[in-house]
Amino acid sequence: MAQDIGTRLEIAIIKQVEKIEYFLSAEKISPNLAVHEIRKSFKRIRALLKFYYSAESTIAKETSKQFSELGKAISTVRDSYIVVQLFERLANDNKLISERKLKSAKDKLAEKNRLLVQNSFTESESRYAILNYLQNFKLKLSKEIVYPGDEKIVGRLNASYTKSYNYFNRSEFSDYFEILHQLRKRLKVLWYQMEFVKFINLKYFTPKAEQLHKITEQLGEDHDFFIFLTEINNTQLGLYQTEIEILRNQVQHLRDLSHLKLMPRLKQFLSETPEVFGEKMGNLFRE
Numbered sequence: 142m143a144q145d146i147g148t149r150l151e152i153a154i155i156k157q158v159e160k161i162e163y164f165l166s167a168e169k170i171s172p173n174l175a176v177h178e179i180r181k182s183f184k185r186i187r188a189l190l191k192f193y194y195s196a197e198s199t200i201a202k203e204t205s206k207q208f209s210e211l212g213k214a215i216s217t218v219r220d221s222y223i224v225v226q227l228f229e230r231l232a233n234d235n236k237l238i239s240e241r242k243l244k245s246a247k248d249k250l251a252e253k254n255r256l257l258v259q260n261s262f263t264e265s266e267s268r269y270a271i272l273n274y275l276q277n278f279k280l281k282l283s284k285e286i287v288y289p290g291d292e293k294i295v296g297r298l299n300a301s302y303t304k305s306y307n308y309f310n311r312s313e314f315s316d317y318f319e320i321l322h323q324l325r326k327r328l329k330v331l332w333y334q335m336e337f338v339k340f341i342n343l344k345y346f347t348p349k350a351e352q353l354h355k356i357t358e359q360l361g362e363d364h365d366f367f368i369f370l371t372e373i374n375n376t377q378l379g380l381y382q383t384e385i386e387i388l389r390n391q392v393q394h395l396r397d398l399s400h401l402k403l404m405p406r407l408k409q410f411l412s413e414t415p416e417v418f419g420e421k422m423g424n425l426f427r428e
Contacts, residue, residue, distance in 0.1 A: 147288025153337055154189050154282060157182040158275050165268050172258045173222040176215050183212040188333035192289050192297050200281055211274065214267045220368050221254040227369045231391050238384050246378040291426045299419035301331040309411050318367035325360035332357055342425045352410055359403045366392050
């Protein structure tokens with residue numbers, strides 16, 4: 142099945158490359174949406190490239206690193222838009238801060254986003270750098286990357302699960318945003334990889350991938366809260382410290398509610414030891 146998996150893998154990666162190209166060039170699409178979709182495709186490509194790490198490839202790791210750097214170049218745009226969205230959400234439910242001050246603060250955040258979109262995306266060389274890199278990458282993909290076999294696919298799935306399992310079981314989760322963010326990055330890699338191998342066994346991988354999607358979405362929201370709290374502490378929004386504290390309390394309340402569902406889901410998904418998970422993957426690929 143190695144050749145079949147290799148062909149499918151190349152097609153899956155090219156599909157994400159074409160998606161990036163579309164959002165880089167499409168007109169009449171919100172730049173914030175475009176940035177979001179481009180960054181998602183970067184992450185999915187990097188997760189799929191990991192399948193080549195244990196194969197005789199000379200460019201997989203180098204390429205993955207480059208995709209990471211290209212994504213970081215536009216990450217501030219995404220972060221600023223997250224802050225605007227969260228601020229609007231909190232302002233709608235807030236009766237303790239005057240509408241005038243909330244509107245003024247929201248306008249300042251929106252203006253910051255507008256300038257970042259302009260300087261880091263729409264009028265930036267970043268878009269052209271990404272397009273040029275993608276053209277070269279597509280040429281390399283079919284010529285220089287060696288197709289991974291079933292055994293290497295299984296090994297990478299188990300490695301991704303093991304990283305998530307070990308990180309979850311050695312960490313304290315009380316109020317550590319960064320720990321949850323790092324766990325999310327590991328689980329998201331595993332989710333993208335499980336999405337790809339669903340054709341091996343739909344009955345097993347489909348519900349597992351859906352379960353992971355829910356978990357990573359919740360972990361993503363947790364990181365959004367961190368971005369928001371960092372921004373309102375560092376930005377001159379014209380809010381008193383007591384008003385910032387009100388917003389912080391709102392965010393913490395939302396986070397506590399999210400964790401009531403998140404933690405049981407994490408424990409359920411990561412309940413198997415890496416040894417059991419690895420054996421299960423091997424059996425699924427041998428069926």
